[in-house]
Amino acid sequence: MTSESLDQALLDLALVEEATKKSGLIWVRGAGAPAARALWHAWHEGAAHLVGDGPGEQPLPGLTDGSEAEVTVRSKDKGGRLVSWTAKVVQLAPDSEDWAAAVAELKGKRLNAPDGEAMPERWSRECRVLRLEPTGATAPLPEGSLAQAPAPSPATTRQPVPAGLPRLLLKKRGRR
Structure with missing residues (x-):
């Protein structure tokens, strides 16, 4: 390996670490998964850590021990x-030390947990904790939008404006 390629590899690793640390969500596509999923995570000891596949936790489709995953990191701002x-x-x-250290980091990032301090015990019984270790070089960013079409639904967001609304809005402006 030349010094230029070693320098590039170190820069790539630094970019992966810094971007992933600062991002609240990462998009992960596991082996065989049709599309990437937005997952919350914690960066700890050189890797992204995830918890899921349990009741009330995020699903982790296609992420199995020993497989590879593609991770895309977005800008937080x-x-x-x-x-x-x-x-x-x-x-x-x-029961491993790595699991305990990862769970300590993940616990601080988990929002709205139903069981508070009992969360680590529930995770050990019902969930999987995964470590996503960077393999080296970065991949080229995907072209175009990766958005999927929404599922068909009778729901709508557009409705006619209620007849009395303009009058109410104008009345409030007059009071100021």
Whole structure:
């Protein structure tokens, strides 16, 4: 490996780490999954950690121990894609030190947990904790939108404006 390629690999790894640390969500597509899913995570000891596949937790389709996953990281402030990278998926055993360290990080990031301090025990019984380890170089960013068409639904967001609304809005402006 030349010094230029080593420098590029280190820069790529630094970009992956910094972007993933700062992003609240990462888009992950596991082996055989039709599309990437937005997943919350915690960056700890050089890898992204996820918890899921249990009641009330995020689903982790296509992410199995030893497989690879494609991770796309977005900008927290602008929402645009920053970097895509390939990860090796490692499932952490609930009784290991790595699992305990990862869960300590994940616990602080989990919002609206129904069980508070009992969350780690529930995760050890009912969920999987995965470590997504960067494999090296970054991947080229995908072209175009990766958005999927919404599922067919009778729901609508557009409705006629109620007849009295303009009068109510004008009345409030007059009081100021």
